[in-house]
Amino acid sequence: MLLDASAPQCAPLSVGFVLLQRFTMLPFSAFVDCLRLAADDGDRSRQVHCQWRFMTTQGQNVTSSCGAVMTDCEPLSAPERFDYIVVIGGVLSDEEHDDPQDPDALAYLRLAADKGVPLIGICTGAFPLIQAGLMEGRRCCISWYHHRDLASRYPDIEPVADQLYLDDGDRLTCAGGIASADLAAYLIERHLGRSWARKSLHIMLIDEPREASHPQPQPVIFNRVVDPLVRRAISTLEQHLGTILSVDELASRLNTSRRSLERRFRDQLGMSPQKFARDLRLRYGYWLLSYTQASVTDIGDRCGFSDTAHFSRHFRDAFGVSPSELRKRSKTAHTPLVDPFFLHIDDHSDR
Known part of the structure; x- marks a missing residue:
């Protein structure tokens, strides 16, 4: 007690x-x-x-x-x-x-x-x-x-x-x-x-103690990627959620070619590095909308989208709901509408 x-x-x-x-x-x-x-x-x-x-x-x-x-x-x-x-x-x-x-x-x-x-x-x-x-x-x-x-x-x-x-x-x-x-x-x-x-x-300038179950402030990526290059690429993207890294820049950081990186992403995940990175940033936006009070505009910017309309359009395509609608629902829901901690590799299209 x-x-x-x-x-x-x-x-x-x-x-x-x-x-x-x-x-x-x-x-x-x-x-x-x-x-x-x-x-x-x-x-x-x-x-x-x-x-x-x-x-x-x-x-x-x-x-x-x-x-x-x-x-x-x-x-x-x-x-x-x-x-x-x-x-x-x-x-x-x-x-x-x-x-x-x-x-x-x-x-x-x-x-x-x-x-x-x-x-x-x-x-x-x-x-x-x-x-x-x-x-x-x-x-x-x-x-x-x-x-x-x-x-x-x-x-x-x-x-x-x-x-x-x-x-x-x-x-x-x-x-x-x-x-x-x-x-x-x-x-x-x-x-x-x-x-x-x-x-x-x-x-310590901490307002309130957070409970053990409080979510970590980052979407977690669970997958069974075995290719070491793709794993390193994912790790790099996780660390740059607010920045759009071009495929050329990502390949350069990994000391590989763009063509090789794209081929290995498709072999492992069935999608291009660009789509994976965008989905990752959208999941981060989902977490921020669910667990913070930041505005939709600020969240879109933090997730690397050029403007709110761009962020909202891709967000609706991914989750079937706009950021504003999700924010309203999250205030009354006990759990998120989808699990923001999992990136489901189930759509192999490059929208």
């Missing part, structure tokens, strides 16, 4: 962070800063109501993904001293075998699980939990950006990329980014009370 008292419990919330090489800075800082702001009155940062420790396997320094170095880390210590062990994952390489995890860190995670300490995988921190054998039969929340990485490397694990975080009792996983603050606030509310969680978020 969640506590909602204005004063925290006597026992502080204690969190141990396991920082892996090239750990991602934003998820780490968002989580720990939420703890820091709930730990004390005002913004004095004393570890009164929340306590935290930064650990590496031998207490060595560790470099983050942005190059900032974390010093004065502690060696891995008895996991039972913490209420939670939080694993902050690192930047992934292109191939799984290029991302070996420290065997001592994996052994520590298994020890913590044996001791009954809940484990939290933040961003790619879910990957070492999987490598440690601690996620069998469980769903795993992951960023849309890393969905394909997890699905291809660990086909027996069910990736969840349409929500911010997932609480599975003694295993919690989070997509990363600023959603780490939402997860930290969720735990603070559980242990200290709602007012302390909201205090942290308000100081």
Whole structure:
């Protein structure tokens, strides 16, 4: 049961962070800063109501993904001293075998699980939990950006990329980014009370905590593309939803020819790169219309369409409803009219 008292419990919330090489800075800082702001009155940062420790396997320094170095880390210590062990994952390489995890860190995670300490995988921190054998039969929340990485490397694990975080009792996983603050606030509310969680978020200029089921702010692409070139092309298009990349420019970025790229798209998806990119941008527009208050004009611009009429025409062709009509219906519907997180490759025409 969640506590909602204005004063925290006597026992502080204690969190141990396991920082892996090239750990991602934003998820780490968002989580720990939420703890820091709930730990004390005002913004004095004393570890009164929340306590935290930064650990590496031998207490060595560790470099983050942005190059900032974390010093004065502690060696891995008895996991039972913490209420939670939080694993902050690192930047992934292109191939799984290029991302070996420290065997001592994996052994520590298994020890913590044996001791009954809940484990939290933040961003790619879910990957070492999987490598440690601690996620069998469980769903795993992951960023849309890393969905394909997890699905291809660990086909027996069910990736969840349409929500911010997932609480599975003694295993919690989070997509990363600023959603780490939402997860930290969720735990603070559980242990200290709602007012302390909201205090942290308000100081961080976050209006309201988002629930675990809140959708990630990006349409997720699920497909069974096996061609590595087409997969790289899709990844590039996902990262440029507000920009129209010509086929020539896309081919140049991938060090291939336009003709080869178009042929392989048709072999894999039955459509041209142009149509795939447009459908992808329209799905993004669908998400923005369903879950934000941005105007139709702004959404069309954010999705790379030259004007509102152009956006509306293609949107109606794709979904059978205009953007304005969808906005009206989404205010009363409990679920979207279609699933904005799936790009269905079922129309092979190039309208």
